[in-house]
Amino acid sequence: MSQPLFRTPKGTHDVLPEDHQYMTYIKKAVRHRARQAGFKRIDTPMFEERGIFERGIGAHTDIVEKELFTVSGKRDEEGKEREYALRPEFTAGICRAYIEHGMQQLPQPVELYAIGQCFRYDRPQKGRYRQFHQFDFEIIGLKDPSLDAQLIHILTKVFSDIRILSRLTLQINNIGAAESRKAYVAALRDFFIGKESRFPEIDRIRLESNPLRLLDSKEEDTRLILKSAPTLSQFLSDESKQYHATLLECLTILNIPYTENTLLVRGLDYYTQTVFEFWDSSLGAQNAVGGGGRYDGLLELFGGQPTPGVGFAGGVERMIWHMKEAGVRVPNKDHIDVFVAQLGPDAKKQCLLLIAELQENGVHTLGALGEASLKSQMGLADKFEARYTLVLGKLEAKKGTIILRDMKAGKQKEIQYETAIPEVLRLIGKSKLDTYVIKDQMGPEFDED
Numbered sequence: 001m002s003q004p005l006f007r008t009p010k011g012t013h014d015v016l017p018e019d020h021q022y023m024t025y026i027k028k029a030v031r032h033r034a035r036q037a038g039f040k041r042i043d044t045p046m047f048e049e050r051g052i053f054e055r056g057i058g059a060h061t062d063i064v065e066k067e068l069f070t071v072s073g074k075r076d077e078e079g080k081e082r083e084y085a086l087r088p089e090f091t092a093g094i095c096r097a098y099i100e101h102g103m104q105q106l107p108q109p110v111e112l113y114a115i116g117q118c119f120r121y122d123r124p125q126k127g128r129y130r131q132f133h134q135f136d137f138e139i140i141g142l143k144d145p146s147l148d149a150q151l152i153h154i155l156t157k158v159f160s161d162i163r164i165l166s167r168l169t170l171q172i173n174n175i176g177a178a179e180s181r182k183a184y185v186a187a188l189r190d191f192f193i194g195k196e197s198r199f200p201e202i203d204r205i206r207l208e209s210n211p212l213r214l215l216d217s218k219e220e221d222t223r224l225i226l227k228s229a230p231t232l233s234q235f236l237s238d239e240s241k242q243y244h245a246t247l248l249e250c251l252t253i254l255n256i257p258y259t260e261n262t263l264l265v266r267g268l269d270y271y272t273q274t275v276f277e278f279w280d281s282s283l284g285a286q287n288a289v290g291g292g293g294r295y296d297g298l299l300e301l302f303g304g305q306p307t308p309g310v311g312f313a314g315g316v317e318r319m320i321w322h323m324k325e326a327g328v329r330v331p332n333k334d335h336i337d338v339f340v341a342q343l344g345p346d347a348k349k350q351c352l353l354l355i356a357e358l359q360e361n362g363v364h365t366l367g368a369l370g371e372a373s374l375k376s377q378m379g380l381a382d383k384f385e386a387r388y389t390l391v392l393g394k395l396e397a398k399k400g401t402i403i404l405r406d407m408k409a410g411k412q413k414e415i416q417y418e419t420a421i422p423e424v425l426r427l428i429g430k431s432k433l434d435t436y437v438i439k440d441q442m443g444p445e446f447d448e449d
C-alpha cells in the first residue's frame with residue numbers, strides 16, 4: 001500500500017460513516033427534546049473576534065489562556081489587522097447574537113440550541129480533541145431556579161434517549177454571585193500566603209491568575225492543602241443559598257438524582273450561582289460528558305442590558321464513546337436494498353434508468369456500471385449485503401425480461417422487465433421505503449442536518 005502524503009492534523013479526526021450513525025442518533029435526540037421544550041435552533045459562525053472569548057470566558061481561564069485556536073494576521077476591508085479565534089464553545093457566540101439581533105424584544109426567556117464543531121488547541125489525549133462536536137442549550141432573559149431545573153431535565157432526557165443516563169452522575173453546586181466570589185477569592189489568597197512553595201508549578205501560576213481554579217485541581221498536593229482551606233459555601237449569601245435549595249427541590253420534584261459537590265466551580269469566568277456537570281459515574285470528572293451553569297453577568301459584559309442566562313454544553317464524541325461502551329446499537333439506515341447487475345451496452349443504458357427509478361421510489365439501490373463480468377458483479381452484491389439483485393444480461397435485454405434474485409434465500413426468478421419495480425416495492429414493503437418528500441406542512445422530520 002502506498003504511504004499517504006497527508007493525514008488529519010493532530011487532535012482532529014474524520015467522522016467516518018460508522019460514527020455518523022451515532023452522531024445522527026444523538027442529533028435526533030437533541031433536536032427532538034429541544035423542540036418538545038420550545039427551543040429554537042441557532043448557528044453562529046465557527047470563528048468570532050477573539051475579544052469575545054477573552055471577555056466572556058475570561059482571559060485567565062484554561063480555554064482562553066492555553067487552548068484558544070487563534071487566527072491572526074487577517075486584514076478586514078479597511079486594512080485593519082483582526083484577531084479571530086475558532087469558537088471553543090457556543091455560549092459566548094450565542095450571547096453575542098442575542099444582543100446583535102435585539103432578542104431582548106422577543107418574549108422571554110429566549111430558548112436556543114446549537115449543534116456543531118468547537119475547537120480547543122489543547123494537548124490531544126483520549127476524549128480531548130482539537131476539533132470536537134458539542135450540542136448546546138441556552139435559556140436567556142429570565143432567572144428562576146425552576147428554569148435551571150428544566151434545563152437539567154431536558155439533558156437527562158437526551159442522555160436517557162441515547163441510553164447512557166445510568167452511566168452518569170449529575171454533580172451540582174452554587175458558586176454564588178460575583179461579589180461573594182470576590183470575597184472568597186480574597187480569603188483563599190490569604191489562606192495560601194506562606195503555602196505557595198507546597199503547590200506544584202501549574203497551581204502556583206493558577207494561584208496568581210485565578211485561585212478559584214485550584215478548587216478543581218487534579219494535583220494531589222493541592223487537594224491536600226485545600227482540605228483545610230475556607231470553602232465557597234461559607235461565603236454564599238442567603239439569597240444564593242435559597243436559590244440553590246429551591247433548585248434542588250425542583251430536581252427532586254422532577255425525580256432527578258444529583259450529587260452536591262462544593263468543589264465544582266467549572267473553568268469559565270462567566271458562571272454565577274448554579275454550576276453542574278454530568279460525570280462518568282466510574283471515571284469522575286476526567287470524562288465529563290457535559291457541563292453548564294448560570295451566567296447572569298455575561299450579556300452585560302458584551303455591552304447588553306443586564307440579562308440572566310443559563311446554559312449547558314455536551315460533548316458528542318464522549319457521548320458516542322459511552323454509547324459504544326454501553327453496547328448501544330443505533331439504527332443503520334445505510335443498507336442496500338437492491339444491487340443492479342448488467343452486461344452489454346444496451347443493458348447498461350437500460351439499467352441506468354432502472355437504478356434512477358428505483359432510487360426515486362425510495363429503494364436504496366446500487367449498480368456496478370463498469371465492465372466487470374456478471375460473476376464479479378454478483379460478488380459485489382454480496383459484499384454490499386444487498387437484499388435483492390436484479391440482473392439484466394444481453395439475453396434478458398433482448399427478451400424484455402430481468403432476473404430477480406433473493407440474496408438471502410439464494411433463489412431467483414425471471415420476470416417481465418416492466419414488473420421489476422412494482423415487484424421490488426412489494427417485496428421491500430411500503431413502510432420500509434426511504435422516500436423524502438418536502439411537505440407543505442413541514443413536519444419535524446424535515447430538518448435532517
Ligand code: AMP
Pocket residue numbers: 089120122127128129130131132134287288289290291313314315316317318
Ligand atoms: P466544558 O464546557 O469545557 O466543560 O465542555 C463541555 C463538554 O464538551 C465537556 O464535558 C466534554 O464532553 C466536551 N469537551 C470539551 N472539550 C473537549 C475536547 N477538547 N475534546 C472533546 N470533547 C470536549
